[in-house]
Amino acid sequence: MGIELGLTRITNLLAKLGNPHLTSNFIHVAGTNGKGSVCAYLSSILVQGTPFKIGRFTSPHLIYRHDSVTLNNKPVGRDLFTSVEGEIKKINETFKIGATEFEILTAIAFKIFNLEKVDIAVMEVGLGGIEDSTNVITPAIVKNNQILEKGVLVTGITKIGMDHENILGSTLKEIASQKAGIIKNDVPNVVDGSNEHQVLQLIRDVSEKHHSENYEVNPTSNKIHTSFGVINKETSPLKGDYQLQNLSIALKIIDILSPIFLQTYHIKLTKEHIQEGVLKTSWPGRLQSYTYVTSTGVNKSLLLDGAHNGSASRALKKYIDETYNGEPITFIIAVTKGKDLNPLLSQLIKETDQIIVTSFGKVDGMPWIKANEIEDLKKESLKYTKNVKGNPNVIDILENLEDDRNIIVCGSLYLVGELLRLQEDV
Incomplete structure (x- = not known):
């Protein structure tokens, strides 16, 4: 079973595990693009700035499945992950709960956070929000900045765009409605203020309904004003102009949490x-400069980016325009089956570029994810350049690529992850 939204199965599964999701405080982050970066900023800042044990759950994993769960910014050990996974799968089968692979992964994260006595866990929504398995977490009760009952302390919503329309809805408003489902009673919410007006209005309405104080962040320069003073976005190692919005969301969340931690x-x-946390933030696979070493010892400079939808493609294109001065580029692209290719390729490719379409193998723990057929990708790519x-x-491509163009690997985080894993295994 792959993606199937709903909270019944995850609720039943967690009940059999002793409700491990009720023992930590949480920051819950939704959105179409940028939510992983926000989670990375948050966990890095919290690890640098507090004595708390900080958990983080993000998906999909980049290289190995246990990468999805981190403790103080380090992936949990494979043995711990496998042990907890075995216990949870046994319960799922014994009680015929029928949990999906993603629900089992979410339960693994909650159980590990419980076992490791995590103080604060940063949770990234898997898909949508309102019926995503991470949304089983409940609001914290906070009075006068004093935590009376653990739970979600603050929610964050990043940039919302068109993606997963077959599941979340065919309009931006429908998709935004799903994402806004993480907003909780009396829990403050921070949203990317550069979202379209209809998205912001919907989030305002949902926040008002839940008595949630809503903060819209939309910085006008790289200098972000916080209660701690000005934090400069230029200190962030994460590339791309859009990281200004993501960092601003993270800093506003920290602003909200600061008096709670103090009290x-x-x-x-x-x-x-905070500056140290920003400086030490790492989020590989997104505008990542990477050196591929061939079997003959030749270094090839690559840009790796998991851009897989229209809004991510626009952000990648902006970075390309600012970085490569119109030079021809070789794109190595694989795309998940079912994705609309036009929003990705139409904004990215120019006639002088070369496209090498490729594939990726099975994704661990996600058997429903498959790569698009190469012939279909070639046919679509020929609309934008004849050099296809x-x-x-992907390794064979990089070993035999002889031209001196800039090389960008994109179209799917699964492709980027496979490349990193294969190179690591050499």
Whole structure:
């Protein structure tokens, strides 16, 4: 069973596990693009600035499945992950709960956070929001900045665009409605203020209904004003102009949490902690400069980016225009089956570019994910450039690529992850 929204199965599964999701505080983040970056900023800042044990759950994994769950910014050990996974799968089968692979993965994260006594967990929504399995977490009760009952302390919503229309809805408003489903009673919410007006209005309405204080962040320069002083986006190692919005969301969330930490735990965050956290943020596979070493020892410079939809493609295109001065580019592209290719390719490809379409193998723990057929990709790619080739093996492509163009690997995070894993295994 692949993607199937709903909270009944995950609720039943967690009940059999002793409700491990009720023992930590949470930050819950939804959105179409940028939510992983926001989670990365948050966990890095919290690890640098507090004595808390910080958990993070993001999906899909980049290289290995246990990468989805981190403790203090380090992936959990494979043995711990496998042990918890075995226990949860046994319960799922014994009680015939019928949980999906993603629901089992979510339960693994909650159980590990419980076992490891995680103080604060940063949770990225898997798909949508309102019926995503991460949305089983409940609001914290906070009075006068004092935590009386653990739960979700703050929610965040990043940029919302068209994606997964077959599941979330065919209009931006329908998709936004799904994402806004993470907004909870009396829990403050932070939203990317550069979203379209109809999205912002919907989020305002949902926030009002839930008595949630709603903050819209839309910085006008790289200098982000916070209660700690000005934080400069230029100190972030994450590339791309859009990271200004993502960092602003993360910093506003930290602003909201700061007085709660002080009142409840007597922990004072400082500007130095936050700057250090921003500086140490890592989120590979997104505008990542990477050196591929061939079997003969030749270094090839690549840009890796998981861009897979229209809004991510626009952001990648903007970075390309600012970085490569119109030079021809070789794109190595694979796309998940079922994706509309036009929003990705139409904004990205120019006639002088070369496209090498490729594939990726089975995705661990996600048997429903498959790569688009190479011939279909070639046919679609020829609409944008006549220089199109196909090769199912990304390593073979890189080993034999002889021209001196800039090389960008994109179209799917699964392709990027496979490349990194294969290179790591060499």
